[in-house]
Amino acid sequence: MIASAYKLGLTHHGFEIIIARDGREALAVITQHRPHIVLLDVIMPHMTGIEVLAAIRENPALQTLPVIILSNLDQPDDIARANELGAKAYLIKANLSLKDLVAHIQDAIETGM
Amino acid sequence: MTTRVPGNNSKATEQAPPPANRPPETGTISLEEAEELAHIGSWQWDAASGDITWSDELYRIYGLRPGKKALDYGSFMQLIHPEDRDKINKLIDEAYRSKRPFGFEHRIILPDKKIRTLGGQCKVVTDDAGNVIRVLGTSQDITERKKSDQALYRSNERFQAVLAATNDLVYDLDLPSGTIWFNDVLSREYKYPKQEAPHPRGWRVSHIHSDDKMRIKRSLDALLRSDDMTWVEEYTFLKYDGTPVDIRDRAFVLRDIEARPIRVIGSMLDITRQKELERAKDRFISLVSHQLRTPLTSMRLLAEMLAAGQAEPITPSQQEYVQKIESSTKRMIELVNEILNVSNIESGQLHLRLVQTDINSLIQGQIDEVTPLTAENNIRIVYEQLANIPPVDVDPILFRQIVHNLLTNAIRYTAAEQTIVQVKFQRTDKEYMLTVSDKGIGIPEEAWPHIFTSFYRANNAVKTHGDGTGLGLYLAKLILDLTGGKIWFESEEGKGSTFYVSLPHGGMRHAQDNTLAAVGGT
Numbered sequence: 001m002i003a004s005a006y007k008l009g010l011t012h013h014g015f016e017i018i019i020a021r022d023g024r025e026a027l028a029v030i031t032q033h034r035p036h037i038v039l040l041d042v043i044m045p046h047m048t049g050i051e052v053l054a055a056i057r058e059n060p061a062l063q064t065l066p067v068i069i070l071s072n073l074d075q076p077d078d079i080a081r082a083n084e085l086g087a088k089a090y091l092i093k094a095n096l097s098l099k100d101l102v103a104h105i106q107d108a109i110e111t112g113m
Numbered sequence: 114m115t116t117r118v119p120g121n122n123s124k125a126t127e128q129a130p131p132p133a134n135r136p137p138e139t140g141t142i143s144l145e146e147a148e149e150l151a152h153i154g155s156w157q158w159d160a161a162s163g164d165i166t167w168s169d170e171l172y173r174i175y176g177l178r179p180g181k182k183a184l185d186y187g188s189f190m191q192l193i194h195p196e197d198r199d200k201i202n203k204l205i206d207e208a209y210r211s212k213r214p215f216g217f218e219h220r221i222i223l224p225d226k227k228i229r230t231l232g233g234q235c236k237v238v239t240d241d242a243g244n245v246i247r248v249l250g251t252s253q254d255i256t257e258r259k260k261s262d263q264a265l266y267r268s269n270e271r272f273q274a275v276l277a278a279t280n281d282l283v284y285d286l287d288l289p290s291g292t293i294w295f296n297d298v299l300s301r302e303y304k305y306p307k308q309e310a311p312h313p314r315g316w317r318v319s320h321i322h323s324d325d326k327m328r329i330k331r332s333l334d335a336l337l338r339s340d341d342m343t344w345v346e347e348y349t350f351l352k353y354d355g356t357p358v359d360i361r362d363r364a365f366v367l368r369d370i371e372a373r374p375i376r377v378i379g380s381m382l383d384i385t386r387q388k389e390l391e392r393a394k395d396r397f398i399s400l401v402s403h404q405l406r407t408p409l410t411s412m413r414l415l416a417e418m419l420a421a422g423q424a425e426p427i428t429p430s431q432q433e434y435v436q437k438i439e440s441s442t443k444r445m446i447e448l449v450n451e452i453l454n455v456s457n458i459e460s461g462q463l464h465l466r467l468v469q470t471d472i473n474s475l476i477q478g479q480i481d482e483v484t485p486l487t488a489e490n491n492i493r494i495v496y497e498q499l500a501n502i503p504p505v506d507v508d509p510i511l512f513r514q515i516v517h518n519l520l521t522n523a524i525r526y527t528a529a530e531q532t533i534v535q536v537k538f539q540r541t542d543k544e545y546m547l548t549v550s551d552k553g554i555g556i557p558e559e560a561w562p563h564i565f566t567s568f569y570r571a572n573n574a575v576k577t578h579g580d581g582t583g584l585g586l587y588l589a590k591l592i593l594d595l596t597g598g599k600i601w602f603e604s605e606e607g608k609g610s611t612f613y614v615s616l617p618h619g620g621m622r623h624a625q626d627n628t629l630a631a632v633g634g635t
Contacts, residue, residue, distance in 0.1 A: 002407065005414045012423045072406035074453075094406040094446045098417050 002093065006039070009098040015105070023047025027055055030062065036109050042071040042078055050078055053085045066108040070101075145169060153233075153253045158186075160245050165189050174231065174254050176223035194220035194228060209245055212237045218255070229256045282350075282360075282381040284317060288337075288374060293317055302383075304353040322349035322357055337374050342366050350381065359388040391460065398456040402449050409449065412442045451584040454514065455567065458591050465596065465623060469504035470512070472538060476547070479516040480536065486524050490531075494520070497537045505545060506620030511592045515600075518585035519549040519612050526574060526610070527553035544618060550611040556604040564602065565590040573606065589614070596621035 007017040018033055020026035022045035030038060038056070040049035047055070049069055056062045069082045069090045079090045088108040091101070145168065148154060154171025158164070164183035172179040175192055190198055197219040204217055218232040235250035276283060276296040282303060283296040292311035300307045321329055325348035336344045344364040349357045364379030416439035418424060420432060427435065480494050487494060523534045529552065537548040556564060560571035567587040586600075593600050597617055604610035 002411050002414070005411050005418075009414055009418050009423065012418070072403050072410060092406075093410040094413065095450065098414055098421075 006098075006101075010102070010105075013098075013102050021045070023049070023052045026052050030056065030065070031059070036066070037105055038065060038067045039070045039105075040067060042069060042073045050081050050085070053082060053087060057085050064112060066112060068104060068108055070096075149173075151253075153251050155249070155251050157250070158248045159183075160247055171252055174229075174252060175221060176225065176227075192221050194222055196220070205248070208235060208237050208248060212239055212243065212245065217250075229254050230259045231255065279380070280383065282383075284377075284379055284381070286314060286317075286377040286379075287311075288314070288376060303350075303358070306353070317350075320351050322351060325349055333377075336364075336366065336377075340372060342368075344377075344379070347384070358383050359385040395456060395460045398452065402453045402456070405449050406446065409442055409446050413439065413446065416442060448582050448584075451582055451588055455584055455588055455591065458588075458595065465621065466508050466510070467506045467621060468509050470507050470509050472502055472505050472507070472512075472545075473498045475507075475509060475513060476516055476536060476538060479513055479520055483517065483520045483524060486521065487534075490524075490527060490529070492524055492527055492532055492534055494524075494534045494536060497535065499538050499540055502538070502540065502545075505616065506622075507616070508596070508621055511596070512621070515589045515592060515614060516547070518589050519547075519614070522585060522612075523549050523551035523553065523610075527551050529553075540618075544615045547614040547616075548611060550609065552609040555606040555608050555610055556602070557606045561604070565600070596623070 003019050007019060010017055018029055018035065020029045024046045026038075026040065026044070027047070029035075040052055042049040044052075049071065053067055053069070056065060056067060066088050067086070069078075069087050070093055071078075071090075072093045074090075074092055082090045088111075089104055091104060142150075144155075148168055148170035152170065152174065154174045155168045156171055157166050159166070162183075163186050165186065166183050167175075167179075169179035190201070193201055201217070201219055204215060208215055214234065214236045216232070216234050218230065220228050220230050222228055231252045232255040233250050233252040235248055237245055238247040238249065239245055279296070280298060280302060282298045285294045287293070290311075291314040293314055293316055294311040297307075299305050318326060318330055318333070329346055329348050332344070332346055342365060344366065345361065347359065347361050350360045351357060361382045361384045362379055363382070364377050366374050367376040367378065369375050416435055419427065420435045420439055476496060476498070480496055484494065520534070520536070527534065532552045535548070535550040537546075537550075539546045539548070554573050556571055557573055560569075563569045564571070565586050568583040569587075570583040590600050592598075593614065593616075597619075598621065599615045600612065602610055602612045
């Protein structure tokens with residue numbers, strides 16, 4: 001539901017969006033399509049967003065890929081781990097307008113990892 | 114009553130005792146004087162005649178005037194407490210039979226009917242054939258000693274009963290001997306093998322869970338170095354089989370006259386159940402709040418997109434409705450965030466992230482964010498900022514929350530059109546001070562003591578604005594209390610309110626002795 005709302009909104013702002021339904025699928029999509037940026041939720045089937053982020057960083061080809069964690073969960077441990085793994089930002093979905101999200105994405109793509 | 118006239122009258126093996134009134138030798142005192150000083154009386158009972166001779170002091174002990182005439186056994190018995198007469202008879206029978214010295218204790222009734230307790234020692238004198246010729250003895254009033262013995266006995270009995278009745282693990286750490294004693298709860302509830310000897314001093318700490326051990330060790334060391342008399346800590350203690358038990362340990366320190374600690378006596382209360390409930394409550398709040406955020410996010414996003422005409426162009430009245438949906442959704446998200454924040458801080462999960470922050474831009478940012486709320490009443494926010502303040506060490510998220518709560522309150526409770534909300538940031542000699550003043554409905558005096566209480570809302574606030582949560586000021590105070598700041602207010606009903614927030618020049622910091630410090634320190 002949220003993912004499709006984000007897809008609608010972000011497509012409107014000119015982004016091309018691919019949605020993965022779980023952590024494993026996300027890794028496959030990332031390796032195959034090489035997106036400019038990845039938005040990861042924390043709670044996902046099979047692999048958490050933090051685990052996906054760790055796997056991304058283990059792949060030498062993906063080490064500089066900008067990643068934003070976008071979740072409604074804000075456990076301090078997760079936030080700290082995401083920072084360690086070089087996430088560009090850890091954003092709380094509910095506190096974020098679409099406009100804010102677009103600004104974060106543009107900033108992350110411009111500045112890179 | 115037993116007859117006390119032995120038939121044999123043969124020659125004594127011992128000389129008769131010297132008369133009590135023998136003249137004193139130089140430098141000594143007479144026996145009589147000694148008796149009087151020590152309040153010890155003496156007596157002797159002559160087996161042949163059955164007569165009992167008393168010393169003057171013994172007469173005084175019985176409350177009688179000293180007399181020279183010997184008492185007969187029957188008159189003597191009249192002075193003894195009726196319940197103890199039988200006991201005396203048996204004692205004398207036994208003395209006759211065994212001829213050994215014995216101690217005794219009995220009650221007497223004084224002429225004024227008062228009851229006293231006497232105690233003493235007797236000796237049986239026999240002739241060569243082993244016949245009793247005389248019994249000698251001393252008596253003294255032991256009433257007061259008996260009373261204090263009984264009081265001590267009762268107090269000890271009460272203490273033993275309390276130790277047996279309680280489920281608290283009670284300990285007595287004796288520093289000079291380096292040992293620690295526990296009550297039976299150690300074996301009864303914690304299943305450690307029973308042992309008579311006390312444990313070595315460090316035994317208790319060595320059975321604390323490794324996560325807490327160093328913290329408790331440091332805290333105990335600090336206690337012993339301090340002048341404190343009491344100590345309270347919570348930690349996890351391990352049963353004999355390794356099962357963890359949540360403990361609240363309250364101790365009292367006994368010190369010598371130079372205030373050096375000599376004993377630490379404490380009780381360890383099992384609070385496992387309470388901790389489980391707290392954790393369950395925290396998990397529940399966290400789960401519900403996070404679950405609420407998800408649908409709210411969708412509502413917020415879709416309303417924003419609708420309002421932006423992203424689906425397809427909408428009419429002005431549709432626009433107005435959608436904007437109301439959007440702002441209500443934001444309000445609900447804010448409420449969920451506040452509940453989560455309060456829950457996190459109350460459960461000690463707040464992690465202070467201090468960042469050197471440009472306070473002016475933080476405050477300005479918050480003013481910009483709440484400005485849309487001022488449109489309805491045409492309220493103007495005037496920010497009197499302090500030029501050239503160096504960055505202040507604060508947790509920007511928490512400080513923003515405080516500023517946000519004060520601003521939204523000021524706007525929400527300003528009823529009149531076209532008034533001003535004044536925001537000021539100053540630096541005084543002692544601290545930084547943020548002031549937010551409004552000309553709103555004010556706080557009625559009866560609400561003053563409750564204004565920082567969670568879920569409290571003043572009557573006039575409830576009537577004019579149903580949507581406040583009653584958490585904003587509580588949260589602000591909670592954060593400031595834990596980070597070394599202060600918050601207070603001045604208000605007059607109908608005229609407006611001014612809220613003050615002060616922070617030390619050093620900015621926010623972990624306050625001592627609170628949940629934040631506990632989280633930050635371990």
